[in-house]
Amino acid sequence: MPDQCAQLSWTASPWTTWIEITGPSHLRFVQGLCSNDVVALEVGQGCEAFIPTVQGKILAHGYLWKSSDRIEFMGLGNQAPDLMAHLQKYALIEDVEVTDQGDHSKAILVWGEGLIVCLQTLLGGEAVMGSLTQGNVAWEGHSLRLSFPTALNVDAVEIRGEQAEAFAAQLSQRGAAEVGVDAFDQARIAHRFPCHGIDITAEHLAQEANRDDQAISFKKGCYLGQETIARIDALGHVNKKLVAVQLPCEVSHLPQPITVEGKEIGQITSAANLDGKFVGLAMIRRSHNAPGTRIESELGTIEVI
Incomplete structure (x- = not known):
């Protein structure tokens, strides 16, 4: 096997x-x-x-x-x-x-098919296993903190602790591939997960990120900023939002304006080559961001997916 x-x-x-x-x-x-x-x-x-x-x-x-x-x-x-x-x-x-605590410990991110089986092999049945779970496990006399985010299109775990790099070396010995941030970006773009500072910023309203189902509870009690978020929910829409797009070509300079008849209707904020298809995340105005919309832009035809 x-x-x-x-x-x-x-x-x-x-x-x-x-x-x-x-x-x-x-x-x-x-x-x-x-x-x-x-x-x-x-x-x-x-x-x-x-x-x-x-x-x-x-x-x-x-x-x-x-x-x-x-x-x-x-x-x-x-x-x-x-x-x-x-x-x-x-x-x-x-x-x-x-x-x-950002600089206080070392951490790696591991993802791919077979992740859970691999972790069970190396860490035993004690390891927390499942999306949106977190816990500490012992490995060779040291503690590792495992967190399972849902940002990628496959199972993923962040492993944090002083022995995280040693654990990564063990993974490499068993054939896991060390990759760079571009590979992570491909995976998060495929799953439509935004990066703060790139796809979304402090200038964007929460609902413009298009993560309502994952990141917003409309049933909890009061919190800072809730009044605006609740008002937008009652209104039913925002004027722009982040969507996934299929691109006609590779986009090398980001953010890239999306221009239709001389008018900017959005920006491509992230882009990746996924199995020969150019895809990205784009913040696009409501007039053009419905799934299936084909935007005839100066870059060529962009399709909202």
Whole structure:
């Protein structure tokens, strides 16, 4: 039987924003600042969420992981400076401590078909296994923290700890391929997962990210920015949103304006070559962003998928 690890890819973790919130009021504190319902999570579970501004715009986007004594935020890219300032501002009136853990440990991301079988082989049945779960496991006398985000189109796990690189070496010995950030970007684009700072920014409203089902609870209690988010939900639409597109050609310079008859109706923010097809993520105005729409642009025909 072939080694399931040989079907995997791994890279240094792109989830470089890692912030820890602890203290007696940590759960209430985070619940009042995020778009999803962390109170409803079981210990060891996570959820995708936005940290909105008062205006309902996307200050940060990523995953929140619930432990018995803390909540951890995991996000792509360098979201920490603005998010830390935001959290620390409100922490002044709460009994919580906010700590930037992004540089305090090493981490890798592993993904691909056969991931669960490979982890069971190397870590045993104790390892948490399943989307949006998190936990610590022992490996060769050391602790590794496993988090299973849903950002890719296949099973994926972030492995964090001082021995993360040693674990990656073990994966490579069993045939797993070390790849770069481009391979990760291909996988996240295929699954329509945005990168904060590239596809979405603090200038975008939460619903413009097109992640309502995954990242917003419309049933939880009040939180910062909820008024705007609820008002947009009642209205039924935003004026633009992030969608997946099939492109007529490779796009080398990003962001790339989408121009129709001399008028810009959107921007391509991420692009990848997936099995010979050029696809991307684009922030497009409501007039042109419905699935199946064919946009006759200056780049050629762009299809919303």
